[in-house]
Amino acid sequence: MGTLLEIGGLSKSYPGVKANDDISFVIQEGEIHALLGENGAGKSTLVKMIYGLVKPDSGTMVLRGEAYTPAKPIVARKSGVSMVFQHFSLFEALTVAENITLGMDDAPNRKELSQKIRTVSEDYGLPLDPDRLIGDMSVGERQRVEIIRCLLQNPRLLIMDEPTSVLTPQEVDTLFSTLRKLSADGVAILYISHKLDEILALCDHATILRMGKVVDTCTPKDETAKSLAEMMIGGELEIHAQTEFTPGEVALSISGLSLASKDPFGTSLKDISLNLRKGEILGIGGVAGNGQDELLAALSGEAKVEAGMLKIADKPIGQLGPNERRSRGLLTAPEERLGHAAAPMMSLSQNAFLTGRIRKHLSPGGVVNSRKTNAFARDIVKQFDVRTPGIHVAAKALSGGNLQKFVIGREILQEPSVLVVNQPTWGVDAAAAAFIRQALRQLAARGAAVIVISQDLDELMEMSDTFAVLSEGRLSKPQPSEGLTIEEIGLMMGGDLEGAAHV
């Protein structure tokens, strides 16, 4: 096998940040090459340059011996470079075949295409019905559509941007065997991820990026998850021990919670019941889009439900709005940091006021107490190690990890009796993620009840005392996390909520 793509000294700067700095590496024909790095390490910028979406400031690329300077994605595709994005570009109201036609540069007629979709998808173990509507398909199936769309153009290099973040463990296995088959057929794969176990299991080579630079290359076979992680974050990884969990009395009780989604493609919550006790961390897993956002809205008070569906300390609160719930001790931190948990253009101080107003008594009689508000914001910045020039900086100026620390810190410092967080470490680098998990554990140790909604199973297994899965708006019966296997969880995530119960 020869060299497919040789990247020499690629650099790209954006105002105020050097996204890629003199990046060089080589992809061989037919290999699965991992691009590993924390969020913000420059992985996306690099692949966008390879795919012709971003023009490098300097550097060269050589594809199969010829200079390669894709000005647009269409040029990249013609040269045999395809990409599957993390966020799909599919029209939900159209069928699989229609969507694929739209994405192709020279699409054959519909009948021929449908036939081709069937053959190619079966060849690679990703069966797909060309006549189904995208809107009816699961996220995993939608990803298949994106992959097949690429494969129909006979790529030599397939770029995959964090493909498993939306998949169940079973779907991940299917995807991996497809990728291995492609590799065996001579298609090189550039696999972007920060999930170490996947890279260990799948990839032939790995290039590790940190702060826009190549810091290491390795053969994953010879490494361990720990050594890869250390290359990635450039430091030693701390493993936290699980704290003792002694369940207290019921802090939050949910009974028969149902909520019709307002979004036609959203997920309605169906008959969710659970008792959350003081000191308990309940991990809620499941693939995104199975009711996570709706559950958070129902708990935060953004969506009101019947009074008795939610009870805090045995008092009904379902009919109350966000601030009334806050005053009763129920706090939440939504997934979307900018534009939901925090207002992008407002200062950290104002964002501290955004949810802290009630419990911290920041506006007695309606008049904002700036001194107290600033003190609260400074407290968050200090205790949660938020890296910022000051509390008068706009929220959007902070990096994702720092803003997330701020958002989580803002809720924790209000000493909630129940805290619900959605995707607390999504897109956050390893050090900040560890910090946030530790802070949530400490909160629970002080006697608060915590619900962590996450797509990251490792995270849930690491921190939760009890575990449940949200699937199509239904919640499985929470059970002790200890002793659960990935297979059991996978079955639950696939919708088998009862069958996996082992206690």
Added chain:
Amino acid sequence: MFRLEQRPQPSKTMLYLTPVIAVLATMIVGAALFALLGIDPGSAIYLLFIDPFVDSYNLSQLFVKASPLILIAMGLSLGFRAGVWNIGAEGQFIVGAIAGGAVGLALWGTEGWWILPLMAIAAALGGGLWAMIPAVLKIKFNANEILVSLMLVYVAENFLAQMVQGVLRAPDGMGFPESRNLGRNDATSLPDVFPALGIDAGGVVMLVLLALAFFLLQKHALGFQIKLTGESSRAARFSGVKPGIIIAVCLGISGAAAGLAGLFELTGAAGKLTIDFPVGYGFTAIIVAFLGRLNPVGILLAGVVLAGTYIGGENAQFQLQLPAAAVTVFQGMMLFFLLGFEILINYRIKRLRRAV
């Protein structure tokens, strides 16, 4: 080829400097326009932009024009901050004048210090209720408040025409379609407070309300909620803001302020209700609000500048035979430059180079 590129950190200085630059650009382009029309650009610019602020007679007219503009703009700015676009202040101005005027006319012949305050309350209620029509329609049916409030301007104009030909027509007015002259009646005319700048009792009320608006935006939780709603409606709901209340409050306040402005105009500068009573303050106030950066202090300054163009424009009509529309052109140009330069606060123009 050029492209707009987002700036990493917008400049704070430029944020406050853009209105000044916009006014300067208006002067320069305006001068060129005058030169093309064969009018001496120097004297035209002097008449429009300088003379209103140096000549003592002009100065005595300054706040007569500026007060209603500032008062209306102050109300509008609250809504604009929250993303509630009340474009119909002109209509609320008219209805406020009718409501307050009707009270004054009903009490015609009565003496008492309480009559003007009562009229003011009626005017604020009238303007506020008129603005509640788009508010209710938006809350209940998600109807676009821009369209509804704007259309209601024309309804208000027709309502005014009906009133001055009907129940509010002066009994001794020889059939002219106009009301009695409230400005020439002691109980219903606004007392002067600081005539050298044209500040009457209405101007004083305006200044007090402006200070209150400043306090509301800077120091009050409701002001925070208004700003938060405009910034991100989702974050606002998460914070516990009830969107319907913000819509109602913003439209209500801006309608009441416009209504009050209408009454002050009626009992001050205009004196009586006629078909020609509305002169476009409700629309010009939109420019004042934006030129003032939706900030109470900025609005005060912007109101004075725009009032100057009204006064200067009238003088220029007499002295240079400038068409009346020229003032409108100038005001439009100012808004145009302001919005144009505003983009450059957040973005910079980048020249695209050829491929590497």
